[in-house]
Amino acid sequence: MRFKTLFFTLALACIAGASLGMNLDDTFHFMTTLVVTSTPVGQEQSTGFYYQHLAPGDSSKTGPQWRAVQNTWLVTNRHVILPKIDGKEVMPTTFAFHLRRIDGNKLRWDPITLTKEELLKRARFHKHSEVDVAVVDVHDLLINKVKGDGKYLQWYSVSPDNFAGQNNINVQASDDIIVIGYPRGFYDEVNLYPIVKSGIIASRWGTNFNGKPYFLIDAKLFPGSSGSIVLSKPTDLVVKDGQVCSAKEKQFAFLGIFSGEPIKLERPVELEGMIITEKTGFNVGVVWYANLVEEIISNGESLTP
Numbered sequence: 001m002r003f004k005t006l007f008f009t010l011a012l013a014c015i016a017g018a019s020l021g022m023n024l025d026d027t028f029h030f031m032t033t034l035v036v037t038s039t040p041v042g043q044e045q046s047t048g049f050y051y052q053h054l055a056p057g058d059s060s061k062t063g064p065q066w067r068a069v070q071n072t073w074l075v076t077n078r079h080v081i082l083p084k085i086d087g088k089e090v091m092p093t094t095f096a097f098h099l100r101r102i103d104g105n106k107l108r109w110d111p112i113t114l115t116k117e118e119l120l121k122r123a124r125f126h127k128h129s130e131v132d133v134a135v136v137d138v139h140d141l142l143i144n145k146v147k148g149d150g151k152y153l154q155w156y157s158v159s160p161d162n163f164a165g166q167n168n169i170n171v172q173a174s175d176d177i178i179v180i181g182y183p184r185g186f187y188d189e190v191n192l193y194p195i196v197k198s199g200i201i202a203s204r205w206g207t208n209f210n211g212k213p214y215f216l217i218d219a220k221l222f223p224g225s226s227g228s229i230v231l232s233k234p235t236d237l238v239v240k241d242g243q244v245c246s247a248k249e250k251q252f253a254f255l256g257i258f259s260g261e262p263i264k265l266e267r268p269v270e271l272e273g274m275i276i277t278e279k280t281g282f283n284v285g286v287v288w289y290a291n292l293v294e295e296i297i298s299n300g301e302s303l304t305p
Helices: 024-030 116-122 139-146 291-299
Strands: 032-039 042-054 067-076 094-103 106-115 123-125 134-137 164-167 176-181 195-201 214-218 229-232 235-240 243-251 254-260 263-265 269-271 274-276 279-281 285-289
Touching: 024 032, 032 067, 042 176, 067 139, 067 291, 094 139, 106 116, 106 139, 116 123, 116 134, 123 291, 134 291, 176 254, 214 254, 254 291, 285 291
Parallel strands: none
Antiparallel strands: 032 042, 032 094, 042 067, 067 134, 094 106, 123 134, 176 195, 176 229, 195 214, 214 285, 229 254, 235 243, 254 285, 263 279, 269 274
16 A cells, blocks of 8 residues: 655645645545544544644745645534533543554554643634634644654645635535545544535525524534534536636635534423433534634633633
8 A cells, every 4th residue: 555645844834735736535535633532431533624824825926836834723613622521511631633644554543632731722612602613723733743753644724715705616505515524433444534425505605593603504414523524515617707617626615614413302201200302303414604713713712720
C-alpha cells in the first residue's frame, strides 16, 4: 500500500486547496477526524472536522496560490465536548482527536489527547448555550505533532472561503447535500476513512428553524455522526447572472454542523407497573449554520472550572 504524505515545518505552515491538486476524495476523507470523549461513566465516539483562517492572497496574482495558515480549529458539537450525565453537562476527563499515522504499510489512529485543564484553555462555545457547536484551538498541536519523527497523512480544512455564496455556490430547500462523519461502529477501520452520506435541505435555507440558527436536512444518519460536517453536493457547473459557468474541479460550500435528530417525547404511559415514554423521530437532522463557527471564534465563551 502506498501513502501520500505531507510534511510540515513551522516556517512553511501553508496549505494548497482542492484547486491546487487535491482531489475531492482526499478533501472529504482528510477534513474529518474521529473524536473520543471520556467521562467517569465511559467513552463516547463522535466526529470533528478542521477549520482554518488563511492569510490574504496576493492580489497581484491570479489563479490558485499558496496562503499561510494563520490558525486551525477542531469543530464539533457542544454536547460532544460537554456530554450530559443525569441531565447535567459535565467536563470530560479527557478529550481526544486523531491524526492518521503511517506505521509500516498500515495506518493507525494517533490520538492528540487533551486533559480537562487543556480543554479549559482551548475550547470555546457560543454565548447562547443552546447552540450545539464548539471549537477547539488545535493549530500548535497539529504543527508540533507533524514536526516530530512520525509520518502522517495530510489533513484538509474548510475556511470562510467555503461558506455558501462563495465560489458562486448558493443553495436552497431541496438541494442535495452530503454529510461526512464517523458513525459509531461502522467506518473504514483499515484506511480510517469516514462515511459520506447524502440527503437534501429539508427547511428553508437561511431561515432559523423554530427561531434557532439551524436548518433541517432529510438524511438517515446514525449515532457517532454528531459533529459531522455538512456540505453542498460538489458541482463543476453553476449559473451566474444567467450564464453557465464551469470549474476545472468540482466545488462545494460548507453549510453547517450536524448535531442529531429532533425527537418528540410523547406523554408517559403506565404499563404493567412501568412508566414508558415513547420517542417519535422524523427522519430529519439538525444542522447548525456554518457562520456560527466564526461567531464563536470572535465572541465565544471559554469554559470555567
